[in-house]
Amino acid sequence: MSSEIGLIGLGVMGKSLSRNLAQKGFKISIFNRHVAGKEEDVAVKFQREYQELKEAQPFDNLGEFVKSLETPRKIILMVNAGPTVDLVLNDLQEFLEPQDIVIDGGNSHYQETSRRMSELEAHGLIFMGTGVSGGEEGALKGPSIMPSGQKDAYSKIQKYLEAIAARDADGKPCCTYIGKEGSGHFVKMIHNGIEYVEMQLLAECYAILKRQGTSNENIAQVFESWRQDLDSYLLQITIDILRKKEGNDYLLDKILDKAGNKGTGNWATVSIANYGQPATLIPAALFARYLSFFKELRLETAETFSTKKFSGEITKDQLKDSYQFARIMNHHQGFALIHRASEQHGWDIDLSELARIWTGGCIIKSDFMKELVEYLKADVNLLTNENLIEIINATHNAIQSVAAACIQGEIHAPCLIESVNYFHGQKAATLPANLIQAQRDYFGAHTYQRVGDSSGEFLHTEW
Structure with missing residues (x-):
């Protein structure tokens, strides 16, 4: 049976989010890389450790992991920000198909997120930048979630993110669509x-x-x-x-x-x-x-x-x-x-x-x-x-x-x-910036505006 959603990266936050998803009743696949002598059978061992993960599918083979997901695929990345995200995306693209959605839940730089969105969009793939706050405990019990990217794509992952999010005083999920591009990671x-x-x-x-x-x-x-x-x-x-x-x-x-x-x-x-x-x-x-x-x-x-x-x-x-x-x-x-x-x-x-x-x-x-x-x-x-x-x-x-x-x-x-x-x-009605602007005009001819001149004209003085 295919899983509804997958998660890559079983560090502290990835493990907590995986358990959170499973506790909410979602059928999930989990993946962690295989590094001989350092990271071996991480996903399998983690899956066996918790009762709520008994239906989860663990993998250390990326192709098999992707195959286990229903289409269009929905994959959450919980890997270190920076080059690691690009390396994982590069490996993933070999197995993904148009309209598959990848959600970066790490602390990526918002400009990098916007770049990745454009690059993956050129291949027909959808990339969502998603801020997640709450630490290990929040990720398990309910974090605050800040997704961004294509708004229509958000509707396809909304039920998963809202289900695992914290609740406000009125019981509403602490998750909302933030905006376009990397705005989720910016906030x-x-x-x-x-x-x-x-x-x-x-x-x-x-x-x-x-x-x-x-x-x-x-x-x-x-x-x-x-x-x-x-x-x-x-x-x-x-x-x-x-x-x-x-x-x-x-x-x-x-x-x-x-x-x-x-x-x-x-x-x-x-x-x-x-x-x-x-x-x-x-x-x-x-x-x-x-x-x-x-x-x-x-x-x-x-x-x-x-x-x-x-x-x-x-x-x-x-x-x-x-x-x-x-x-x-x-x-x-x-x-x-x-x-x-x-x-x-x-x-x-x-x-x-x-x-x-x-x-x-x-x-x-x-x-x-x-x-x-x-x-x-x-x-x-x-x-x-x-x-x-x-x-x-x-x-x-x-x-x-x-x-x-x-x-x-x-x-x-x-x-x-x-x-x-x-x-x-x-709250200062006036600041000594007039002197600074005069200094700038003195040594660099940067010009200045005069008090009370509504024309907005910029002037220069030979000091």
Whole structure:
């Protein structure tokens, strides 16, 4: 009997998605490559391990795997982003037929996804770029899914993706058609950028409390008190991490302060520059990770320059307000960036619907995201929302005080500080950019426009 859908790549995410599909009652085929001495009989062993996979068909022969699928074939790729995707696609094409659908569920770059769509379309094949967020647990129990590509092709895979997706508060699947080309992978990339900032903000709040002598358990209690108003998945797991012990010691205190990254934060930062958007928090979070990675250089610098003892006072209420303020700026910047890209490429992304599918299953799900579903229906610019204006005004003094205390107390808090720095620039009626433009005209004849000149004429001065 032919399988309804196939999955290639039995890494952590591939295994979880396979089990999720099988649990939903779909007949599936699973494939993993054969590498002598390293990866042998992976699919067979995995299929035997779980009861829900008893009807699944395991393969390490690609041709046999493809043959096992009903036509038009539907295949999910869960392989490493980059050249591996192209290698697998190249091998697959030998066995595929026109109208077969390949769904890339990895963290591919959106421009690469658009390229692959065009290349496969020339052979009559359909390629769908699909962002998947939720990690190992989300992939098994229900992730947030962001598919893009040909809209009519989505209707052919919709039932599978919606069945395995998380559910929002109304029971609707956290899966929706995003738009054309690689838009699904683009929004997943920005999702990860927002995630970088959310993680960094919690790390900075943790750092401030630690510098004030607060114990891990008491920090966890502070964060626990925030859940009533500011609950999120990342806040919840941070509390669990703070409380985790290894023997009598906190495990967190034994973890080296070097944070890695898989590349999506880097891609998001490059995209911010390419689209000319002032989304300043994602780069700040990315560079904070880069800085952390140079541990040996930091130790060397620390021996050269002394750090004074923190003598300022940041209250728990000020810290909570600052965290809330910075999160508003983070989400505002992220959605504004997505809107800019959508307009430029004609993707027609529904930001409210995107926020809805990010309310469940994904890493950045939060109570705030639930509020954004309604806010984004009214205006894509979150800084015009009356509810958020009220919160920003109420927390502005706190973030200014916290930012100043961090600078004076030599606490590295780039995202908290940048959030208010960005806001001050965003609400500035005038900026010193007139001087910069004059400098550009002076050395490069780049011209400038004059204040009050409605003609829009560009002028040059011989300085």
